[in-house]
Amino acid sequence: MAAQVVTISSGKGGVGKTTAVANLAVALATDGGRVVCIDGDIGLRNLDVVMGLENRIVYDIVDVIEGRCKLRQAMIRDKHLPELYLIPAAQTRDKNSVSPSDMKRICDELRLSADFILIDSPAGIERGFRNAIAPADRVLVITNPEVSAVRDADRVIGILEAEEKHSPSLVINRLNPNLVKQHDMLSAEDVLDLLGIQLIGIVPEDEGVIVGSNRGVPVAQDPKSRAGQAFRNIAHRLKGEEVPFMDLDKQSGLWDRIQKMTGRR
Amino acid sequence: MSWFRRKQSAENAKQRLQLVLIHDRTDLTSAELNELKDELLQVISRHVDIDRDAVRIDFEHDGRAQRLVADIPLRSTTRRRTG
Numbered sequence: 001m002a003a004q005v006v007t008i009s010s011g012k013g014g015v016g017k018t019t020a021v022a023n024l025a026v027a028l029a030t031d032g033g034r035v036v037c038i039d040g041d042i043g044l045r046n047l048d049v050v051m052g053l054e055n056r057i058v059y060d061i062v063d064v065i066e067g068r069c070k071l072r073q074a075m076i077r078d079k080h081l082p083e084l085y086l087i088p089a090a091q092t093r094d095k096n097s098v099s100p101s102d103m104k105r106i107c108d109e110l111r112l113s114a115d116f117i118l119i120d121s122p123a124g125i126e127r128g129f130r131n132a133i134a135p136a137d138r139v140l141v142i143t144n145p146e147v148s149a150v151r152d153a154d155r156v157i158g159i160l161e162a163e164e165k166h167s168p169s170l171v172i173n174r175l176n177p178n179l180v181k182q183h184d185m186l187s188a189e190d191v192l193d194l195l196g197i198q199l200i201g202i203v204p205e206d207e208g209v210i211v212g213s214n215r216g217v218p219v220a221q222d223p224k225s226r227a228g229q230a231f232r233n234i235a236h237r238l239k240g241e242e243v244p245f246m247d248l249d250k251q252s253g254l255w256d257r258i259q260k261m262t263g264r265r
Numbered sequence: 266m267s268w269f270r271r272k273q274s275a276e277n278a279k280q281r282l283q284l285v286l287i288h289d290r291t292d293l294t295s296a297e298l299n300e301l302k303d304e305l306l307q308v309i310s311r312h313v314d315i316d317r318d319a320v321r322i323d324f325e326h327d328g329r330a331q332r333l334v335a336d337i338p339l340r341s342t343t344r345r346r347t348g
Contacts, residue, residue: 147278147285154286161329183273190279194286196329 003111006118006238007040007136008171011152013123015144016173019209021120022050023220023228027235029084030221033115036075038106039089040132041122042098048088052079052216062090062097064106071109080221095127100134107135116238125159133160138238139168140200145175145186154195169200171234176205177248201234203227204248287324290331305335314340 008017008024021037029035038061039047048054059074064087071087078084087106090097103119110117121132133139139160143153153170160168172188179185186194188202206227212219219228220235226246233243288294293301302322309315321336 147282150282151285151289154289157329158290180275183275186275186278186282190275194279194282196326 003114004116004238005107005111005135005137006116006140007121007132007138008118008140008142009121009129009132009156010123010142010149011125011156012143012149015142015149016203016209017123017142018046018050018120019213019218020140020142020171020173020203020231020234021047021118022213022218023231024235024238025051025084025116025118026078026081026218026220027232028116028118028238029078029081030232031235031239032083033239034083034113035081035116035118036085036087036110036114038087038103038117038119040098040103040119040128042089042093042095042128043091044122045089045091047086047120048076049216050213051086051218053086053088054216057088060088060090061106062093065098065102071106095122095131098128098131100131103131104135125155129156133163133165136165139165140171140234141168141195141197142171142173143191143195144173145180145188145191150186150191150194157195157197167197169198170195171201171203172199173203174205175202175248181249199245200237201230202245202248203230203234204246287326287331291324306337309337316340 006024008021010017025035025037037047037051039045042062045060048057053076056076059069061074063069064071064074074087075085076088078086107117119132119136122128141153141156141160143149157168170192172191175188176185180187188199192199204226206219206225208219208222208225209227212222219225220231222228230246233246236243288298305322306315306317306320310317316338319338323334325332325334
């Protein structure tokens with residue numbers, strides 16, 4: 001299988017790009033894929049802590065670009081998954097240390113030995129974002145069901161269209177099914193209708209995501225996590241498999257079961 | 266709508282976003298859009314008599330493709346062209 005370069009972007013910050021990259025990487029590598037993640041947020045390095053690899057960094061992507069080390073030396077191996085690697089962002093440099101052609105060159109080298117290369121785009125639509133999408137075969141736009149995040153996602157989709165990138169796919173993150181039921185949150189259908197691109201996943205709001213990033217262990221490793229399951233489903237869809245969308249109304253709490261038994265739901 | 270039930274906010278969010286996205290995608294402010302509508306009506310009414318109160322000019326979208334749709338009813342006229 002030829003390597004696929006997938007960039008995760010959003011426009012707005014804080015919608016879950018880094019979490020999505022870490023979880024998709026873990027899900028793909030658990031299934032035996034050879035995965036390399038690249039933190040594209042120069043100056044605001046984050047993917048390393050979310051993946052729990054912050055203490056292993058010696059070299060970063062700018063060291064590779066400026067010839068201070070070989071690409072292989074900047075690839076940090078995951079603690080649990082031997083086929084999962086991270087190339088960290090530089091923390092002390094600015095985003096102009098990297099160019100779109102640098103990113104293309106690095107990805108072309110990685111394509112020879114990886115199945116998936118996942119790039120965590122920085123927020124915004126400037127240089128760092130341009131670097132992150134330059135080598136992409138596929139772009140996932142991630143958003144929350146919330147006005148500012150949807151608006152920024154639309155801007156990013158517009159730019160990708162103008163760049164004639166392959167049509168991006170949408171990840172709706174942090175959907176709260178109860179709020180949707182009360183009509184106090186945009187539903188997945190609303191967001192899809194507004195943005196008009198293909199859907200690749202809906203991730204329910206899940207406290208486990210925060211616990212996971214606290215520990216540096218992405219929730220995709222937890223078989224019981226709903227968000228983890230949603231990310232694992234997206235990973236399968238990235239591989240071209242057909243996976244039905246999860247029933248987000250299905251709750252497993254005790255109260256819900258009691259309500260079901262007594263016929264109140 | 267009932268006084269006792271506050272309007273649910275999701276519908277509000279969707280309607281506001283629909284408008285904002287039209288302006289973002291077309292790079293037209295709502296003032297510019299109104300100007301466009303006015304000029305369009307001026308040009309048309311130079312040639313035919315139109316019912317200005319019944320005019321509807323709106324954006325519609327189909328996926329990410331947008332179109333400006335105008336519904337401009339004409340007033341019936343008694344004047345006949347006799348060639």
